[in-house]
Amino acid sequence: MWHKAAQLHPMARLTLLILMAALVLLPWADLNLYQVEPGAELGRMMQGLVSPSLSEIDTLTHASLITVAFALIGVGIAALLGMPLALLFHFRVIRGLCAFIRAIHELFWALIFMQVFGLSAITGLLAITLPYACTFAKVYAEILEGIDNQTPLPSGTDKISRWCYSTIPAAWSALVAYTRYRFECALRSSAILGFIGLPTLGFHLDTAFAQGVYDQAATILLLFFALIATLRFWLKPALVPVYLVVCLWALPETPPVYGSYFWQFFTQDIWPKALLLGDWIGALNWYANQLVSVAMPAVGQTLVLTQLSLAATCLLTVALAWLGSRQFGNPISQTLGHGILLALRSTPEMILAFVFLLLFGPSMLPAILALALHNSGLISYLGSRITDHVKLRQDAPKGIDRYSYEILPRIYPQLMTFLLYRWEVIMRESAILGILGITTLGFYIDSAFEDIRFDRAALLIVISALLNVLVDSLARRLRRRAGLRELRMG
Incomplete structure (x- = not known):
């Protein structure tokens, strides 16, 4: 089994790694729906949307x-x-x-x-x-x-x-x-x-x-x-x-x-009192307590949210990367597709998560939906631009077969490159979405500022930054291992 897995195409191995990581972390994710009837709230939102x-x-x-x-x-x-x-x-x-x-x-x-x-x-x-x-x-x-x-x-x-x-x-x-x-x-x-x-x-x-x-x-x-x-x-x-x-x-x-x-x-x-007083043992004890009681749970929840959102982004990108491309549909459907991708990539994750929190309650589900929709919208937009320039043979199939067998295999390496570049961004957004009540790093950082615990907030911000640097480094390594070219993308 492992020998066959090792013979998989690098893109297949990379995709399998992303999806398996999400499945392994799934038991630690809070995906409960706390709103009994989100349909009523969604109806009021849609009514407001059509009558600004x-x-x-x-x-x-x-x-x-x-x-x-x-x-x-x-x-x-x-x-x-x-x-x-x-x-x-x-x-x-x-x-x-x-x-x-x-x-x-x-x-x-x-x-x-x-x-x-x-x-x-x-x-x-x-x-x-x-x-x-x-x-x-x-x-x-x-x-x-x-x-x-x-x-x-x-x-x-x-x-x-x-x-x-x-x-x-x-x-x-x-x-x-x-x-x-x-x-x-x-x-x-x-x-x-x-x-x-x-x-x-x-x-x-x-x-x-x-x-x-x-x-x-x-x-x-x-x-x-x-x-x-x-x-x-x-x-x-x-x-x-x-x-x-x-x-x-x-x-x-x-x-x-x-x-x-x-x-x-x-x-x-931003420094603990023990450190300012020169009590090094007390300072070490303070940092150890903060790491065990606050930082580790927050980092764990941030990683769970990040990996589930990364996997959801991967799946949604595959489903949406044809939208707006000149290779599919007619001018009306292409314009509509461009409009959908524009709305998804233009709406910040924070705003999307806020809307989904009103609908489904304070679990990880709103954050996963927000991160996946925004990032898949951005990557799909870039993918559709690449798709426009793909040259097809004269007897190329049409519709879903054209996308599945002709377009997707050609643009998939570029899509995965964009996805790995967005990994670090998804991590940063996963942390910051805690401000909305999800127990990632942002939740504890915001709480520390509200409680005037600037020393705790500073420690958690440093941990958040180091976590992002680590993910960025890992993404670069995976890109090289998969043979993906480097892109100049922020």
Whole structure:
């Protein structure tokens, strides 16, 4: 049996490994339905969706502007910081520092900075800028290293001049394309910052769903979808300076912050008292107790949710990767397919999970559905673009046979590559969904902040980051073992 398994195609072995890991962890997953009749609630949601309310359109327009402001300014600063970091990315200490910083979710960064700067513009901007700058550093460095058609320069030209006059101009289109992609990601990040109180669209969506005002929730979702869907029309390079001025004006006010608060938080508040008093034995006992009683259960639940969501994403991607492709259906069905994938990939996991929690109650099921739908929507969208360029023979079958026997075998390696790249993202989102009440790392981190246990929160955030670094490393190893090519994807 094991000899036959060893002879499987690398893609089959990889898929089997993902599905088997989920099956092994399934007994530890809480998949109970706590809502007796979700159909009634779903009916009210659908009624609100088809009859959006425009009563608060002025407020929501301003919230949309703030959402764009956090994303645009945050990405702009992050790109400016990421380029010089990319120049230094060959140093191991820079690579390690960037890997650690980008492994911490934007909401966790927001919770950290909120303790110092409150619900202010600085909190939102730093929460996006820090992890995005480190992501830009990694991807920019990969893009620049892969450029071959550089402008020849005289021998002896220093590295910085070579970058400025040869490498960067040759890579400019790829750098701009990736920056645009990260801006779309930043819009989603900016929106969900509202779930901790910042005045973005997520704040108003959280309030509307909590109060059962689904017609207003529908308006917010439609506004957000419109921002994403029309991005290529309004995000023009020539207009970016104008947008930046408007966004700076739209940012919420920031109250005065004293340097002593910042210093105290990072030098005293996040460390256990025993360590500050020099009691090393007491500090070790504190850390050991936190690891056993809090961190290990939280990590276990995060891993269970991650692997079940990864397996569900794999299965859903196989089922949805044909949507919107020109190889199937007619223009009407292709447009509808594109619309479905746009809705899935544009809606942040936090918002999807929040909706499913209202329907099914606080178990892992809403989180699994949210993570699987969002990530399969994104991967399927990329897969459909690849499918459009697949050349078929003249006697190729049609319908489901065309997809099953002609298209899927050709695009499956790319789909698995995207899936492994999203593994680390799924892990980060699994942790942060604890803020909604699911007992992953985010649940304990949020509780620690609420209880003013900053030392516990800091420890759990560090563990969350290390867990993501470990998963990212494992994903790279699996990609190499399966013979999958590297992609420059955040």
